[in-house]
Amino acid sequence: MSESSELKDNILVCDGLVKIYKTEDVEVLALQGLELEIARGELVAVIGKSGSGKSTLLNMIGGLEKPTTGRIYVDGHDLFAMSEASLVEYRKKTVGFVWQNSRQNLFPYLTALQNVEAPMYFMGGNRKERHEKALRLLKLTGIDHKADSYPAQMSGGEQQRVAIAVALACDPKILLADEPTGAVDSKTSNMIQDLFRKLNEELGLTIIIVTHDISLANKVSRVIMVSDGKISTEKIMKEEYRKNLDELTTDNLAEVESHEEYSIMDKAHRVQLSEDFLEMAGIDTNKVRVEVKDGKIIISK
Numbered sequence: 230m231s232e233s234s235e236l237k238d239n240i241l242v243c244d245g246l247v248k249i250y251k252t253e254d255v256e257v258l259a260l261q262g263l264e265l266e267i268a269r270g271e272l273v274a275v276i277g278k279s280g281s282g283k284s285t286l287l288n289m290i291g292g293l294e295k296p297t298t299g300r301i302y303v304d305g306h307d308l309f310a311m312s313e314a315s316l317v318e319y320r321k322k323t324v325g326f327v328w329q330n331s332r333q334n335l336f337p338y339l340t341a342l343q344n345v346e347a348p349m350y351f352m353g354g355n356r357k358e359r360h361e362k363a364l365r366l367l368k369l370t371g372i373d374h375k376a377d378s379y380p381a382q383m384s385g386g387e388q389q390r391v392a393i394a395v396a397l398a399c400d401p402k403i404l405l406a407d408e409p410t411g412a413v414d415s416k417t418s419n420m421i422q423d424l425f426r427k428l429n430e431e432l433g434l435t436i437i438i439v440t441h442d443i444s445l446a447n448k449v450s451r452v453i454m455v456s457d458g459k460i461s462t463e464k465i466m467k468e469e470y471r472k473n474l475d476e477l478t479t480d481n482l483a484e485v486e487s488h489e490e491y492s493i494m495d496k497a498h499r500v501q502l503s504e505d506f507l508e509m510a511g512i513d514t515n516k517v518r519v520e521v522k523d524g525k526i527i528i529s530k
């Protein structure tokens with residue numbers, strides 16, 4: 230695939246992202262040349278250990294943080310080559326953000342409805358249109374019965390539903406969620422997961438969710454694993470499994486092999502092998518034998 234068609238076919242392309250945080254005397258390498266392509270309408274979960282760089286990646290895609298080197302293309306546009314004014318527009322209109330802490334998502338002194346209306350002031354339109362659209366979004370996220378409640382009068386899960394409606398207010402192309410089910414119980418987490426899938430299927434919205442929640446990752450067709458600031462492996466849901474997804478409950482989800490795991494090869498054809506694989510193959514040196522046999526590449530000691 231040529232580079233230009235890569236940029237056109239994918240709503241998001243991250244190319245060699247490096248992020249170095251410098252504090253007084255230490256440097257932290259949060260991203261180490263991360264490569265990622267996301268097609269329009271995909272629902273992707275990002276998982277990885279604490280400190281692996283997940284939030285850093287999401288904040289960059291959201292235009293909130295600049296990479297030290299590397300580029301992000303959204304819809305073919307180089308994000309950080311944009312003018313500051315275009316970047317502000319991008320943050321308002323192209324991406325919607327849902328944070329783990331619902332207090333970070335909502336204004337405490339506005340009702341649920343007013344919270345959803347607030348970002349629409351930037352979009353023009355009249356009061357009646359804003360009101361109707363906000364109600365429609367609260368209905369879509371299943372929380373319209375709390376339209377006149379203030380955040381403090383709602384549970385964590387209810388607040389997250391309002392937060393998702395707020396994130397959708399300006400018709401974003403990409404919805405970004407950083408640990409959206411981190412602060413709710415498992416039943417509420419299930420409801421929120423189903424809501425993300427519904428939004429993805431019904432609106433065709435591209436959604437990227439950072440999560441620690443394995444049950445959420447099990448329901449998503451593509452799971453990206455970040456380790457040490459790079460994507461180490463990806464899991465793709467098996468087709469037969471995807472068809473039966475609605476009939477599966479959280480209990481039997483754990484028992485079936487839902488996804489197939491792939492290692493990622495970078496542009497220089499480098500592949501990172503997991504510790505588990507090396508241990509299983511009894512490889513404990515840094516020199517390995519590589520050969521091609523029956524159309525397969527075999528790595529051995």
Ligand SMILES: Nc1ncnc2c1ncn2[C@@H]1O[C@H](COP(=O)(O)OP(=O)(O)OP(=O)(O)O)[C@@H](O)[C@H]1O
Pocket residue numbers: 250251252257258259277278279280281282283284285286
């Ligand atoms: N503003 C900052 N200044 C300095 N270091 C930072 C900053 N933000 C993040 N880091 C460091 O960068 C690394 C990646 O952090 P990041 O927040 O992206 O991890 P994460 O995968 O989201 O972790 P968690 O699962 O705990 O949320 C960590 O080592 C972190 O300490």
Ligand SMILES: [Mg+2]
Pocket residue numbers: 283284285
């Ligand atoms: Mg984080």
